Amino acid sequence: MTRRRLPGRDRGSFTAELAAGLPALMLLLFAGLTAVSAATVKGQCADAAREAALATARGAPAPARFVPPGASVRIEVEGDAVTARVRAPVRLLGAHLPAITVEGTAVAAREPAEVVP
Numbered sequence: 001m002t003r004r005r006l007p008g009r010d011r012g013s014f015t016a017e018l019a020a021g022l023p024a025l026m027l028l029l030f031a032g033l034t035a036v037s038a039a040t041v042k043g044q045c046a047d048a049a050r051e052a053a054l055a056t057a058r059g060a061p062a063p064a065r066f067v068p069p070g071a072s073v074r075i076e077v078e079g080d081a082v083t084a085r086v087r088a089p090v091r092l093l094g095a096h097l098p099a100i101t102v103e104g105t106a107v108a109a110r111e112p113a114e115v116v117p
Contacts, residue, residue, distance in 0.1 A: 038090045038102055044068040045086040045104030052084035053108035080110045 045068060052062035056075050062084070067073060071088035084106050089099035 034090065034092050038100065041068050041088050041090050042102040042104060045071065045088050045102055046106065047104070048073065049084040049086045049104040049106035050108075052086070053082050053106040056084065057082045057108040057110045059111070077110070082108045082110055084108075 044066065048066040048068070048071065051066050052073055052075060055062050056077065062073060062075060067086060068088040071086050074085045074087075076083045076085075085103060086105075087101050087103045089101055091097070091099050
């Protein structure tokens with residue numbers, strides 16, 4: 001014979017389960033949002049590095065329109081190759097925790113100088 005629960009005997013169990021599970025759910029949400037933000041900033045860094053490498057290879061100054069906020073751009077010219085690295089910080093779960101850094105790198109071949117006859 002099975003015993004049936006009387007109505008109202010398990011009051012509060014949903015509240016206790018919600019109180020225990022809500023912080024974990026919020027942490028998972030913030031981690032997912034941080035991952036999306038990091039992927040977006042990484043794409044912006046790659047775009048900025050590509051534009052900077054191409055502009056430097058052509059002899060023009062590197063454009064700043066694609067650079068994410070707070071990013072640093074480093075351009076190295078070695079022989080016939082131009083390497084551009086763009087690094088930007090991404091905040092984890094708000095502004096009070098340490099940031100992770102994402103980087104985008106691009107390499108372009110230098111264009112030959114014009115020869116004047």
